Amino acid sequence: MGSHSHTPADVSHPGPHDSHSHDAADPAYIAAHIGAYFKVGAALLVLTGLTVGLSYVDFGSRSMNIIVGMIVATIKASLVAAIFMHLKGEKMTIWRFLIMTAIFAAGLFFLTMLAHSDPILGTSHTTH
Amino acid sequence: MSNPLTKFLPFFTDAEVPHTVSARPDTGLYSAKVGIWLFLASEVMLFGGLFSAYIFLRLGAEPGYWPAGLLNVPVGTMNTAILIISSITVVLAWAALKMRQFSKYKLYMLVTILCGLIFLTVKLSYEWPAKFNHFGVFIKKESASKYEEFLGNKHLADSGQNPRWEITGHLLDAPKGSHYAHQAEHNAEHFAHETGRHDAVTAAEDDYVIQLDAVNANPSDKENDRPHFWPVPMTEKLAVISAKDVESASVFAPRHSTYFATYFLITGLHGLHVLGGIIVFLYLWLPFRGGASLYKTNPEHLANRVEIAGLFWHFVDLVWIFVFPIFYLL
Numbered sequence: 001m002g003s004h005s006h007t008p009a010d011v012s013h014p015g016p017h018d019s020h021s022h023d024a025a026d027p028a029y030i031a032a033h034i035g036a037y038f039k040v041g042a043a044l045l046v047l048t049g050l051t052v053g054l055s056y057v058d059f060g061s062r063s064m065n066i067i068v069g070m071i072v073a074t075i076k077a078s079l080v081a082a083i084f085m086h087l088k089g090e091k092m093t094i095w096r097f098l099i100m101t102a103i104f105a106a107g108l109f110f111l112t113m114l115a116h117s118d119p120i121l122g123t124s125h126t127t128h
Numbered sequence: 129m130s131n132p133l134t135k136f137l138p139f140f141t142d143a144e145v146p147h148t149v150s151a152r153p154d155t156g157l158y159s160a161k162v163g164i165w166l167f168l169a170s171e172v173m174l175f176g177g178l179f180s181a182y183i184f185l186r187l188g189a190e191p192g193y194w195p196a197g198l199l200n201v202p203v204g205t206m207n208t209a210i211l212i213i214s215s216i217t218v219v220l221a222w223a224a225l226k227m228r229q230f231s232k233y234k235l236y237m238l239v240t241i242l243c244g245l246i247f248l249t250v251k252l253s254y255e256w257p258a259k260f261n262h263f264g265v266f267i268k269k270e271s272a273s274k275y276e277e278f279l280g281n282k283h284l285a286d287s288g289q290n291p292r293w294e295i296t297g298h299l300l301d302a303p304k305g306s307h308y309a310h311q312a313e314h315n316a317e318h319f320a321h322e323t324g325r326h327d328a329v330t331a332a333e334d335d336y337v338i339q340l341d342a343v344n345a346n347p348s349d350k351e352n353d354r355p356h357f358w359p360v361p362m363t364e365k366l367a368v369i370s371a372k373d374v375e376s377a378s379v380f381a382p383r384h385s386t387y388f389a390t391y392f393l394i395t396g397l398h399g400l401h402v403l404g405g406i407i408v409f410l411y412l413w414l415p416f417r418g419g420a421s422l423y424k425t426n427p428e429h430l431a432n433r434v435e436i437a438g439l440f441w442h443f444v445d446l447v448w449i450f451v452f453p454i455f456y457l458l
Contacts, residue, residue: 027226030227031223031227037220040216041212041213041215045212045213048205048452051452051457052201052205052457055458056354056355056357065458069453069454069457069458070450073449073450073453076449077446080442080445080446080449081442084215084216084219084438084445091155092156093156093162094165097166097169098165100169101169101173105172105173105176108176108177109179109183111180112183113184115184116184116187119188
């Protein structure tokens with residue numbers, strides 16, 4: 001299984017670790033990361049301000065504004081997942097779950113888009 | 129303090145649960161972490177379904193039927209910041225436990241719980257009630273020209289923008305038999321008190337009288353083409369709308385439009401998640417045997433419980449990171 005092989009997730013935290021300890025179990029490791037939690041938190045607050053500010057900038061069309069807004073939101077979400085949720089350096093088992101989740105979620109969105117491009121007669125709403 | 133649930137639920141007994149602290153050899157993880165990530169995977173599908181419904185409905189909306197600028201952006205921004213701060217404090221609470229700093233853990237967890245409570249209080253005591261007293265009237269397309277002074281569709285067409293079909297504000301007078309008669313009466317009293325004017329309820333029996341939002345009071349003003357950050361105060365201008373020209377009219381509740389239906393569904397489900405997180409955090413903060421008191425017997429187990437609850441909380445924050453821009457800003 002992934003926990004004993006060199007996976008991309010393991011590489012980000014090189015060093016010896018046995019199967020009985022979490023990578024982040026060492027108090028010294030944690031103390032060193034407190035600063036990172038504050039920095040990421042500050043970055044998230046700044047990016048929130050940026051999201052709000054950019055929504056009042058005219059990027060040419062509402063769709064462009066939505067794309068810009070979603071890019072910033074994705075950056076924020078990645079920071080939360082990687083640092084606060086410890087996905088950076090997480091075991092491969094968890095990454096496998098998430099890869100499958102991403103595939104199924106993408107499938108879900110794709111199916112909805114199919115319905116949008118080929119609606120069932122009489123089910124599309126025409127006003128509000 | 130012993131766990132009162134122990135008496136009633138065999139689930140909460142002392143039976144030894146394996147791998148609450150040590151890693152299972154095959155996964156390399158303590159088992160609760162595997163469990164929470166499987167649960168979060170199911171949550172991704174739950175919210176994913178709702179987000180895809182949102183995209184579907186928004187793409188399918190006819191031009192002019194997806195509103196902008198109806199929510200309070202400064203309040204939403206503040207609530208976003210509060211959730212982010214709570215995400216920082218919950219990870220600090222976990223780190224404090226890992227470093228065996230119990231009093232710091234208690235403090236950070238308390239701040240997390242308070243942030244969650246502030247978020248919910250703002251939503252339930254201010255944001256939602258403000259919507260339930262805000263009224264919108266969709267004008268029939270064939271009657272829109274009669275209400276051009278409130279809709280400004282010539283200006284919108286000339287500047288290449290989507291048309292406007294809705295007139296919003298406070299309802300001061302409702303047609304006879306309307307569900308909203310009581311609310312209208314209350315608003316009209318308030319309006320008369322504020323302005324000294326008593327012309328709001330003189331209309332005929334089948335008319336709506338709306339105290340207009342700025343966007344409908346000056347619909348051809350370029351200033352109103354895009355939403356403002358600070359909410360613009362309601363004007364004292366009134367619109368009288370005949371019920372026969374109305375396609376639909378209601379307060380800003382789920383029934384009002386697909387926008388508000390998706391807004392209330394998604395923020396409501398998100399709010400339930402916030403509530404659930406607060407309850408779990410309270411359990412871990414108070415001296416229950418499986419909560420803060422676990423520190424005395426097995427601090428690593430408590431740290432893992434906090435990490436699991438924290439993972440859920442970060443996910444709830446992560447959902448909000450998308451909810452905030454799609455409903456408040458874009």
